[in-house]
Amino acid sequence: MTDLPRLNRRHFLTGAAGGALALPGWQLISDSAATAAEKPAGSKNDGLIVHGTSPMNAEPKLANLVQSWMTPTELFYIRSHAPVPKINAQNFRLSVEGLVDRPISISLAELNGDFKQHSVTCTLTCAGNRRTEHSLIKPVKGVPWQAGAIGNAKWSGARLAELLKKAGLRENAKHVWFEGLDQIERSSGVIPFGGSIPIEKALDDSPTMPGALLTTHMNGQPLNGDHGAPLRMVVPGYIGARSVKWLGKIIVSDRPSPNHYVANAYKIVTKGSKLEWAERGPLYRFAVNSVTCTPASRSNAKNGKLTVAGYAVPSGGSAIKQVEVSSDNGTTWTRAKITSAIREYCWALWSAEIPINVSTSQLVVRATDSQGQTQPQNIAWNMKGYMFNAWHRTKVQ
Numbered sequence: 001m002t003d004l005p006r007l008n009r010r011h012f013l014t015g016a017a018g019g020a021l022a023l024p025g026w027q028l029i030s031d032s033a034a035t036a037a038e039k040p041a042g043s044k045n046d047g048l049i050v051h052g053t054s055p056m057n058a059e060p061k062l063a064n065l066v067q068s069w070m071t072p073t074e075l076f077y078i079r080s081h082a083p084v085p086k087i088n089a090q091n092f093r094l095s096v097e098g099l100v101d102r103p104i105s106i107s108l109a110e111l112n113g114d115f116k117q118h119s120v121t122c123t124l125t126c127a128g129n130r131r132t133e134h135s136l137i138k139p140v141k142g143v144p145w146q147a148g149a150i151g152n153a154k155w156s157g158a159r160l161a162e163l164l165k166k167a168g169l170r171e172n173a174k175h176v177w178f179e180g181l182d183q184i185e186r187s188s189g190v191i192p193f194g195g196s197i198p199i200e201k202a203l204d205d206s207p208t209m210p211g212a213l214l215t216t217h218m219n220g221q222p223l224n225g226d227h228g229a230p231l232r233m234v235v236p237g238y239i240g241a242r243s244v245k246w247l248g249k250i251i252v253s254d255r256p257s258p259n260h261y262v263a264n265a266y267k268i269v270t271k272g273s274k275l276e277w278a279e280r281g282p283l284y285r286f287a288v289n290s291v292t293c294t295p296a297s298r299s300n301a302k303n304g305k306l307t308v309a310g311y312a313v314p315s316g317g318s319a320i321k322q323v324e325v326s327s328d329n330g331t332t333w334t335r336a337k338i339t340s341a342i343r344e345y346c347w348a349l350w351s352a353e354i355p356i357n358v359s360t361s362q363l364v365v366r367a368t369d370s371q372g373q374t375q376p377q378n379i380a381w382n383m384k385g386y387m388f389n390a391w392h393r394t395k396v397q
């Protein structure tokens with residue numbers, strides 16, 4: 001790899017501190033969305049919608065988000081369950097334990113120097129993206145994401161499979177747990193954020209896409225605090241929650257992680273009984289989805305043709321095949337033009353010219369991916385408001 005700067009101490013220190021220092025300038029101003037506020041205009045992340053500052057949860061405005069196929073770091077959504085932990089990158093060590101022959105404790109310099117560095121471009125999206133639309137069925141708790149909890153970035157680091165190979169997997173290794181160094185206050189006590197993935201996914205390397213990447217760089221720069229400095233997982237094709245930030249520990253096991261964020265969150269449940277939580281499997285792959293980003297809903301439109309544009313994301317691991325827009329609630333569809341690269345594990349950007357007249361009240365978009373997955377007209381409500389991928393509707397007036 002040629003374009004990844006070698007890590008050094010200064011990078012890690014500025015990388016880790018940068019995110020924390022970059023944020024106090026944000027201020028809350030009243031906005032139509034109850035908890036949302038925007039960063040004052042005139043700076044690079046002009047227009048980020050902030051749902052909360054401690055921990056930081058923010059998403060870009062949709063019109064800004066679809067300006068480029070590669071999402072600039074300052075426009076990349078931030079989803080954190082606790083404040084950014086202070087990590088001294090100099091004496092930081094990642095440990096690998098559990099069902100391995102040789103447990104590992106490794107520094108960042110060793111991870112960078114002893115393992116081949118790979119760069120991959122893939123889309124990360126939160127399972128709660130579009131929760132505000134889901135809440136129109138029946139309200140749910142959780143960060144009220146609009147449709148901006150998604151971004152496409154270049155991630156660089158070592159392949160998880162190579163580290164696991166070095167540790168030597170035992171025969172009964174079935175799942176890989178990730179543990180963050182953050183401290184999340186819950187009624188039951190303080191816990192780290194945890195994730196886990198099946199061992200098959202961890203080892204599912206292709207020449208161009210790792211099953212999972214131990215990421216130190218985002219878009220060619222050392223990770224900043226908000227995005228997980230100094231080290232995070234990136235699990236292409238899986239819901240964002242499996243890409244654990246501020247990674248401190250990897251545990252190989254014969255079962256999924258018992259961490260709250262695997263066992264008692266990120267599942268599709270409708271009643272929330274103990275039994276239902278125990279019976280449901282953890283969410284892994286994200287679902288095919290698409291959103292019209294411009295114009296915004298309720299923009300004024302004239303008779304004639306309206307140009308609409310947005311993003312479409314394939315279900316985890318596939319590629320976008322087609323995007324269609326309808327002005328008659330799905331009776332007839334117009335195929336949109338893909339205006340970006342089309343790649344596995346990545347979103348695509350699209351635009352379409354749609355004839356409209358006085359009787360047009362809304363536009364609908366749906367995407368289909370290379371696995372034949374397509375968005376449903378409606379989806380069933382679930383308690384946490386996850387995986388909302390019903391046809392996206394834009395009101396026109």
Ligand SMILES: Nc1nc2c(c(=O)[nH]1)N[C@H]1C(S)=C(S)[C@@H](COP(=O)(O)O)O[C@H]1N2
Nearest residue numbers: 077078079080081126180193240241244245
């Ligand atoms: N340690 C830790 N990792 C985490 C989280 C967190 O709160 N703590 N949030 C997860 C969730 S729910 C998502 S969607 C992604 C968001 O990554 P980003 O903030 O870089 O966009 O990080 C995941 N990794």
Ligand SMILES: [Mo]
Nearest residue numbers: 126127240241
């Ligand atoms: Mo998420």
